[in-house]
Amino acid sequence: MRRVLTALAAALAVLAGAGPAAAAPLPGEIVHTETVPMSDGSPITVGFTEWPVRALQSLDFTFVPAGGIDGRTGLLTTVSPGGDRKGLKGIVLQRRGDAIVLPRHPRAEQVWGLDVVSLPEEGTWRFEFAVERAGATSTGALPVQAIGQPGPPLGLSWTIALLPWAPVVVLVTGGWARTRAIRRGAKPGWSG
């Protein structure tokens, strides 16, 4: 009987602990999660809406600290493979130094998140976390591998996009040269 009660209590504890998981953010959208061990032993679960992460491809991130976000401030520094500590640009991000002050995810307000962002560089990124609570700060880091970008090489996309402007440049330059006499011959007066 005691074993059964212990098992029941354990199951209840797991269920209680799994409470936030039951209300997992962005159901059906998060396709991969990673756990980041933090210095205070209270991990952060990072959710990805695309996996593997490809350079330049937009995705949403969710960040769920154990115990929820209430009373906590999350700071995330995204270090690009090239060493840029403001590697992830994003729209309307509040920053403290290089770090992004994590906002709530617009479609999952119970967790922190970044929506419609991309890692512009291929290689290993480093997400450095700092979570502040009651004057104490815990830290942790997660390496995130961004594989090659989707689609054709960027150079090819740019070439195709710019090609139609080549004849425009030629026409405008030619027109400018041909009208030189008109422009030089115009009387530079104030009348008319």
Next chain:
Amino acid sequence: MSSERPHIPRREVAGAWVLLLGYATLLTGMVWDGQWHGDVGPDNFWTAPHLLLYAGTGIIGLTCLIVVLLSTWARGPATSTPSATVLRTFRAPWPFLVGGLGASGNLLYAGSDLWWHEVYGFDIAAGTTPSHFGLGLSIQVEIFAMIMAFAVLRRTRAERWGLALAVGLATLGSTSAFGMVSELIFEWLPGVAPRVLGLGAAAALILSLVIGLTRSWHWPAATGLTFVLVQGGLSLFAPAATRWYAETIGQPMRDYAANMPQALIGFPVTYPLVALLAGAMTAWAVRRAVHPVRIAVAAGALAGLNTALFYGVLGILEMNLPVTLVAATALGAGTGWLGWQCAVLLRRFGERGRSVPQAVTA
């Protein structure tokens, strides 16, 4: 006096005003879209701001097509607007040929943009994309077409106010293409915010163009007023429309939504002062018979200086202020000269048909 007026058929006059309406719709969509990205975020190809943007392009494209077809079928005296024969058949007045090409380019790049977002998603902070670059340039071509259409007119007070309004819209609207191009060209310059140079150049070009076109102090000053109307109107509209649209489709606002009109920082709010000053400079130069090119260059330099000062004080762009001030002023002066040269050519548009009889057969 009336026999001196160029012969502009009614189809071109009406066409110019509808181009203005089309571009105003496009710009409203563009500014609303920027506000939406900042305050709310989730995006797809068919959001209301995008639809407004494409409706504006549709209006411009259809207007140009209709004017070209009417010009081709028209009988009676030819328009005095310089025109081109396209495919040996179609008679296209230049402003509407340029506008039609701009709108076609816009729609083509919109198609490629749809593909781009399907492959890469909707992050617009990662930098300029090839499709957005093409869209920006195509829209700039539409802006030039609208200004050309009114540059040809300028016969009545209403038409001159039309030019002033077109210039007010163009000043704010040119931020996109000029910003992107300058980021491509000037990124290597140390200490300089490329975007400041681009916006300064746009302001300088348009202001000196107006001075050169109208040769009067009234109209540069009037463009300051129309700019206030455009920037003020869009600053009131975009945040309100964004909140309304978000509520309507059940989207929450972002945590750190600026919730302030982005149109106010998209182009210097101090620009109208520069336009007024340019008007005052022109009045002084007319009285003293100062060479007008000097005034166009000085107005351009002032526009560049103002842009650098505004963003330097605002502090939202990383830059070395003295270096950017010098670069923006120098580029503004050069672009001011360029604006004057463009104005000389555009004035020829209106002067070509002065001897053409007044009968309008459009």
